[in-house]
Amino acid sequence: xxxxxxxxxxxxxxxxxxxxxxxxxxxxxxxxxxxxxxxxxxxxxxxxxxxxxxxxxxxxxxxxxxxxxxxxxxxxxxxxxxxxxxxxxxxxxxxxxxxxxxxxxxxxxxxxxxxxxxxxxxxxxxxxxxxxxxxxxxxxxxxxxxxxxxxxxxxxxxxxxxxxxxxxxxxxxxxxxxxxxxxxxxxxxxxxxxxxxxxxxxxxxxxxxxxxxxxxxxxxxxxxxxxxxxxxxxxxxxxxxxxxxxxxxxxxxxxxxxxxxxxxxxxxxxxxxxxxxxxxxxxxxxxxxxxxxxxxxxxxxxxxxxxxxxxxxxxxxxxxxxxxxxxxxxxxxxxxxxxxxxxxxxxxxxxxxxxxxxxxxxxxxxxxxxxxxxxxxxxxxxxxxxxxxxxxxxxxxx
Amino acid sequence: xxxxxxxxxxxxxxxxxxxxxxxxxxxxxxxxxxxxxxxxxxxxxxxxxxxxxxxxxxxxxxxxxxxxxxxxxxxxxxxxxxxxxxxxxxxxxxxxxxxxxxxxxxxxxxxxxxxxxxxxxxxxxxxxxxxxxxxxxxxxxxxxxxxxxxxxxxxxxxxxxxxxxxxxxxxxxxxxxxxxxxxxxxxxxxxxxxxxxxxxxxxxxxxxxxxxxxxxxxxxxxxxxxxxxxxxxxxxxxxxxxxxxxxxxxxxxxxxxxxxxxxxxxxxxxxxxxxxxxxxxxxxxxxxxxxxxxxxxxxxxxxxxxxxxxxxxxxxxxxxxxxxxxxxxxxxxxxxxxxxxxxxxxxxxxxxxxxxxxxxxxxxxxxxxxx
Ligand SMILES: Cc1cc2nc3c(=O)[nH]c(=O)nc-3n(C[C@H](O)[C@H](O)[C@H](O)COP(=O)(O)OP(=O)(O)OC[C@H]3O[C@@H](n4cnc5c(N)ncnc54)[C@H](O)[C@@H]3O)c2cc1C
Numbered sequence: 001x002x003x004x005x006x007x008x009x010x011x012x013x014x015x016x017x018x019x020x021x022x023x024x025x026x027x028x029x030x031x032x033x034x035x036x037x038x039x040x041x042x043x044x045x046x047x048x049x050x051x052x053x054x055x056x057x058x059x060x061x062x063x064x065x066x067x068x069x070x071x072x073x074x075x076x077x078x079x080x081x082x083x084x085x086x087x088x089x090x091x092x093x094x095x096x097x098x099x100x101x102x103x104x105x106x107x108x109x110x111x112x113x114x115x116x117x118x119x120x121x122x123x124x125x126x127x128x129x130x131x132x133x134x135x136x137x138x139x140x141x142x143x144x145x146x147x148x149x150x151x152x153x154x155x156x157x158x159x160x161x162x163x164x165x166x167x168x169x170x171x172x173x174x175x176x177x178x179x180x181x182x183x184x185x186x187x188x189x190x191x192x193x194x195x196x197x198x199x200x201x202x203x204x205x206x207x208x209x210x211x212x213x214x215x216x217x218x219x220x221x222x223x224x225x226x227x228x229x230x231x232x233x234x235x236x237x238x239x240x241x242x243x244x245x246x247x248x249x250x251x252x253x254x255x256x257x258x259x260x261x262x263x264x265x266x267x268x269x270x271x272x273x274x275x276x277x278x279x280x281x282x283x284x285x286x287x288x289x290x291x292x293x294x295x296x297x298x299x300x301x302x303x304x305x306x307x308x309x310x311x312x313x314x315x316x317x318x319x320x321x322x323x324x325x326x327x328x329x330x331x332x333x334x335x336x337x338x339x340x341x342x343x344x345x346x347x348x349x350x351x352x353x354x355x356x357x358x359x360x361x362x363x364x365x366x367x368x369x370x371x372x373x374x375x376x377x378x379x380x381x382x383x384x385x386x387x388x389x390x391x392x393x394x395x396x397x398x
Numbered sequence: 399x400x401x402x403x404x405x406x407x408x409x410x411x412x413x414x415x416x417x418x419x420x421x422x423x424x425x426x427x428x429x430x431x432x433x434x435x436x437x438x439x440x441x442x443x444x445x446x447x448x449x450x451x452x453x454x455x456x457x458x459x460x461x462x463x464x465x466x467x468x469x470x471x472x473x474x475x476x477x478x479x480x481x482x483x484x485x486x487x488x489x490x491x492x493x494x495x496x497x498x499x500x501x502x503x504x505x506x507x508x509x510x511x512x513x514x515x516x517x518x519x520x521x522x523x524x525x526x527x528x529x530x531x532x533x534x535x536x537x538x539x540x541x542x543x544x545x546x547x548x549x550x551x552x553x554x555x556x557x558x559x560x561x562x563x564x565x566x567x568x569x570x571x572x573x574x575x576x577x578x579x580x581x582x583x584x585x586x587x588x589x590x591x592x593x594x595x596x597x598x599x600x601x602x603x604x605x606x607x608x609x610x611x612x613x614x615x616x617x618x619x620x621x622x623x624x625x626x627x628x629x630x631x632x633x634x635x636x637x638x639x640x641x642x643x644x645x646x647x648x649x650x651x652x653x654x655x656x657x658x659x660x661x662x663x664x665x666x667x668x669x670x671x672x673x674x675x676x677x678x679x680x681x682x683x684x685x686x687x688x689x690x691x692x693x694x695x696x697x698x699x700x701x702x703x704x705x706x707x708x709x710x711x712x713x714x715x716x717x718x719x720x721x722x723x724x725x726x727x728x729x730x731x732x733x734x735x736x737x738x739x740x741x742x743x744x745x746x747x748x749x750x751x752x753x754x755x756x757x758x759x760x761x762x763x764x765x766x767x768x769x
Contacts (some may be wrong), residue, residue: 271516
């Protein structure tokens with residue numbers, strides 16, 4: 001495998017960079033860089049901008065509107081977006097549901113839902129986890145009973161990321177109590193505006209509202225919203241998770257974070273010298289940089305080996321563990337790098353247009369919040385312990 | 399004894415909700431609880447009999463602060479009693495020491511405005527200046543992230559009367575009323591509950607009677623009280639870790655996944671076992687620091703840096719592991735774990751982090767060998 005970009009790839013990189021410089025507004029990029037709250041409109045606007053150039057669904061097959069990029073091109077694109085501080089593409093529709101619909105959905109579902117993901121008509125959220133079903137997802141109990149042309153759904157989902165913005169939720173529901181728990185699960189698309197759905201906020205430890213509980217009471221869902229076959233949802237669910245995990249690895253985020261960390265370390269002074277010159281700090285930073293470079297190549301290796309445009313299988317567990325460990329280590333180093341200025345907590349500074357006094361250097365404000373918030377990445381998408389169980393079983397055969 | 403009383407008080411009279419509300423309030427703690435705690439003798443336990451208290455030794459500090467950690471208490475025990483009160487006790491004039499009575503009763507709150515943005519937590523890197531004028535001084539400079547400065551009645555401010563940043567000599571300490579003209583206090587909330595402030599000295603004029611101890615000899619006083627502060631923070635961290643560990647053990651024994659309590663998974667049992675091993679290492683480091691803090695010399699300083707290094711490393715580990723083992727619920731505001739974990743991690747950012755104390759430990763060892 002050739003690790004140097006070809007002339008074509010370099011030209012592509014320049015094209016992406018140039019496009020970003022023309023289409024990503026400085027205000028939006030400032031928000032992302034400074035960890036300020038992004039509104040629903042910010043995300044929708046950015047999705048629309050990407051879509052106007054055919055770049056939103058960049059891993060979709062060409063016939064559904066993808067640009068036909070290679071794995072390397074997708075990697076370049078992700079990296080450039082992160083380095084330019086573009087908002088994160090909210091993955092639930094475009095990167096999680098879409099691959100499932102493309103592989104397992106019927107024609108009517110593909111023609112109806114895929115364009116709506118592209119044009120932003122729908123904001124999807126993920127209804128997998130329940131209070132009693134986290135790591136043991138297959139034990140889920142949210143029930144869907146067939147009643148004529150409808151399923152009637154009763155139960156609860158939780159940890160639903162950005163459910164407060166969503167108009168659609170894809171849910172794993174129990175349609176049968178027979179056999180192994182995995183055998184009675186179905187994959188259902190539910191309109192959040194259906195009567196009987198209630199969304200309640202959950203606040204995370206650093207104060208943000210990004211997850212929710214979703215309650216279902218006699219919610220009627222048309223049967224045409226079943227994806228694939230009844231009781232076969234577990235297969236689709238697992239397929240989706242490989243996409244989710246590959247996405248969480250977030251090599252691009254780490255590249256951006258590493259760059260920021262280096263800038264901070266140069267700027268921070270410690271007793272007459274820059275933090276970058278502190279041997280203990282420099283060693284830890286260098287270690288993280290080496291780990292990241294290795295993981296970046298692992299990612300490229302694994303993603304290029306996977307079927308064209310697809311996500312890797314059990315190898316996605318590898319990418320998720322390493323990717324999240326590196327992201328969390330970089331968060332840790334950023335936190336350490338700002339010293340005592342990690343402590344100030346000014347909630348208003350999270351909003352765009354805040355013009356109160358800066359407490360310490362301007363880059364310090366979001367750092368502790370981000371550090372605590374990103375403890376989630378080793379928990380969700382299947383915890384890192386569960387990924388290790390998958391590696392033991394599926395890759396090592398233990 | 400006192401630890402039991404304090405523990406009972408926290409359990410019965412100062413529930414976690416009230417403590418979190420107090421920490422997020424405009425003052426950053428609960429003044430009425432502070433007075434009640436003072437009446438229980440919690441502040442007095444941090445001072446010697448000579449200074450009007452009834453304790454003040456290393457183990458007194460350790461016991462009290464461990465209980466403070468267990469209770470996630472945000473009242474200014476460290477700032478007012480150990481640091482500001484401690485400086486008055488060790489170097490104050492008789493007139494200055496007269497304040498200690500009010501400090502011990504909780505009526506007067508102090509804070510130590512010493513650290514600066516670029517000092518790397520090295521005591522010698524004071525840049526704020528005190529220029530002699532008449533028989534007093536004019537102070538200018540910026541003090542960073544001074545915990546509880548906003549609610550303080552008085553500040554102990556370090557400034558340079560001589561030399562330059564990095565010199566051990568030339569640092570002087572001043573006692574300043576917090577409403578003094580020329581003192582600007584920009585206060586804000588902190589992520590671990592409580593408040594801190596940027597303290598701006600804008601040509602702050604002080605009289606001769608403001609000087610604490612001998613001009614230019616403040617570094618030794620600072621080292622003395624900051625050392626006691628390191629012990630206090632390390633003991634607080636230990637208390638937090640014990641609570642977090644107990645919470646996590648209980649959680650993994652009750653949380654069921656795959657039809658069994660998750661504590662049945664050997665992968666998690668080993669993680670808990672490691673957490674326990676590390677916490678016991680931290681406990682030993684705190685005991686060693688408590689035994690050393692009242693001794694003179696380099697052995698004291700190394701033991702204190704060793705403790706702060708140890709709890710810095712282990713504190714982050716315990717906070718991160720416990721959240722991880724709790725899964726999603728550990729990430730929520732509603733669950734108390736996150737609040738304990740935030741405080742535990744942020745202790746690492748006070749009075750020098752683990753890297754600083756590791757380097758200091760090395761440097762002190764090398765210096766001792768070269769003598
Ligand atoms: C911020 C955030 C956002 C989320 N967003 C979504 C979302 O949008 N949609 C959604 O459906 N879900 C979402 N989740 C839920 C997430 O997927 C679950 O939290 C995750 O699957 C873990 O489940 P749990 O929280 O119930 O923890 P538990 O399953 O109770 O796990 C607790 C601990 O036990 C460990 N453990 C469990 N089983 C084993 C085992 N067999 N071997 C070893 N260790 C084990 C886990 O690794 C963990 O450390 C989100 C979670 C968070 C925190």
